[in-house]
Each structure stands twice: as structure tokens, then as C-alpha cells.
Amino acid sequence: MAKEVRVIEIHENVFAANDMTANLIREKLTAQGTLFINVMSSPGSGKTTLLTALINRMKDKVRIAEMDVDIESSVDAQRVADATGVRCIQIHNGGLCHIDADMTSRALIEFGADDLDLLILENIGNLVCPAEFDTGAHKNMMLLSVPEGDDKPLKYPLMFSVCDIVLITKIDTAGFFNFDFDKAKERILKLNPNAVIIPVSAKTGEGLEEVEQILLQEIASLK
């Protein structure tokens, strides 16, 4: 039992230090008018594809860059860079299951964000650990894909609780899977009554206009 208590104490220390760094990042980015969005989801929910479509819609209106986190490989950053032409970097987080404010801070120093209106962090695919760490983002956005099922809010409640915007992705496949949108919405709102929930499809473009408008409003509010 002693082992467990020790782990919890360490967690608490890590979280307190992390929150301090996250607040510093947020203050700096607010002061310079850069909106910072942390995008989280399960592996394979369509983060890269959706963000590519979104960046392509928005890149002529605002100055955007993306930071991609993965354990290994640079496929995501490369895909976004190739498809959008905006500045992208790939962060390898050394096998960890999340990204914290310290990692974000170091990435920001190397990356440079002074010239940006919108900085997007594509977090590692994981519904558990990334939800525990404040990255310094102004808003958390998560993707729940239709093939994953409408029961996910019951099983990963913290993730749904910490996200301001929940995109139900691959909505074009709803006819193929047994996904009850109303049930998913009800479960998310029970955890997080202020969540904005939008069904989207990178394939058909459904919902992207609404997501774009929300982000543009948030950017405008920092200026």
C-alpha cells in the first residue's frame, strides 16, 4: 500500500509544478494575441485529417502553426505540413503517454510562436493521461469518432470534463455504426454542461464552418 501513496504524492507535485508553467505559457500567449488550442482524442479518431481540413479553410485568414506530439515517427507533422503548407513540428515525447506544460514550453522556445494568431497542439492519441495535464492551452478540444461508440464519456470521464469543444468526427459513417448522437451528447453534457458539441466530417466538410467560426471568435477576443 505504501507504494501507492508514494505515487500519488509524486503526481501531486508534478501537477502543481505543471499548472504553474501552464499558466505562464497561457499568459504569454494571451499577451501576444496567439490562441493556443490543445487537441486530444483516441488514436485513429481523425485528428490529423480534421486539422488539415480546418487549417486549409483558415490559413488565408489567420496565421497558423501546428505542433504534433507522438512517441515515434513524424508522419502526422509531415502530413499536415505537406497538405497545408503551414509551419509544423513533430515533438517526440520520449515514450510518455501525454504532453505537459514543460514539454510545451520547451517546444515553444524552439518553435517560436510570436508571429501566430493560432497555435494548434495535436496531442498524443490517448483518452486518459493527456486529460490530466494542463498544457497551457486556452481551450481544449477533443474528438470522439463515431466508430469508437457513444459510451466513451462513461468510460473516460475526465477527458470529456476538461474539454471546451467536443467534435464528433467521421459523422458521415453514422449509418454504418451503431452510434447514438443524442445519447453521446447527453452523456457529455452530464459531465460537462458547458461543452460545445459539434458533429463533423473531414470527408464531407460538415460542421467545419462552425468550428472555424468558434476559433475565429476566440482569436478575435485576444486581440
Added chain:
Amino acid sequence: MAKEVRVIEIHENVFAANDMTANLIREKLTAQGTLFINVMSSPGSGKTTLLTALINRMKDKVRIAEMDVDIESSVDAQRVADATGVRCIQIHNGGLCHIDADMTSRALIEFGADDLDLLILENIGNLVCPAEFDTGAHKNMMLLSVPEGDDKPLKYPLMFSVCDIVLITKIDTAGFFNFDFDKAKERILKLNPNAVIIPVSAKTGEGLEEVEQILLQEIASLK
């Protein structure tokens, strides 16, 4: 930087203690002829549905039970219990992102596995952390669902490296998604040349006979 080193040291201690407990679990279950399978995947890849179908095929031939791990809710254990009638328990792991040998050991004491030929652990949906912890299982089996995409081995290499059996699930949706089975197979085998890779569908039944035969052979090898 000091913080990082400290975290890694703790990890090493945890892993060493974990491996010792895992080996004890494995030895005990081997001695009593119970095959123990640890099933891992992303959230929503279809673990519960597939295991339900598999248990229903096998339950009249061998004595089976299932342990389900989630942060909250008991929907998975309840679904399997309702659909198969076999003994199931739900383990709530206190918000952690994985299950380790210590948790398995405590669950086994409460659950009792002396009368079983096959014990299935449905791990928490996560492609990162569960791969790091030996649960004491004889075999690791993972599911990669078609909607998640064929690039997952590039991004979550440890998970694919530690699994003996990789099931490509929801194979019936292959026509709907841009999933290249040969590419996925090549990427998995590069990480893990001994992996047994089987395309399956709980909906159509494809591949289930092959999975059943592998498990029956493994059970027979313990007797």
C-alpha cells in the same frame, strides 16, 4: 531536468517490482492450467464486442471468465456478463491509465481463478501505458480497428512489439475506410516478426475460428 530523471528512476523501480509480481502470477496460473490473456487496444476498437463473440463460441468447450478494467462505469463487464453468462468482474483502477501486476494479483484473489481454463483481462483502452506493464498474462493480444488507420504501428510501436496476437478488427468496414491491410501487416511484422496477425469481424464472424483455435491450443499446452 532533475524532475525527469526522478520520474524515470521511479518508473524503473515500479517496473522491476511489477515484473516480479507478474512472474509469480504467471507461474501460479501455469501450474493450475489456466491460460491468462491480456487484451489491449485503443478506446472503441471493439474489445468488448469481439470478446463477447469469442466467449460465446468457446464457453461450452472451456471454462472462461473475464476481468474488465475501466476508470469508471461497469458497462463493459455488464455487457459481457449479460451476453455470455460467464463470470465477469469490473475493476476500477482509480483513474490510472493502465493495469499492473499488483492490481491483477489483487483482482485475482477476490475473483478466484482456480476453476478456469481461460482468464481474459480486458485492459483499459489505451495504446501507450498498458504496453509498459506486464500483467502476468501468458499472452498479450491487441486489437487494431480498421477505422483507426494502418499507420498506428508507426506511432505506438511498443504496443505492437509486446503483443503476440494482433487482431485487425471491424474488417467488414475495410471498404469504407482507407486501410491498407498489407501495409499494416508489414509495419507490425517489422516491429514484431513473431506477431500472429488475423483480420476479424465480430459482425460477420470472420477470423473468429482462427482466434479460437489459437487459444484452445495454448490452453491445451498448459494441461
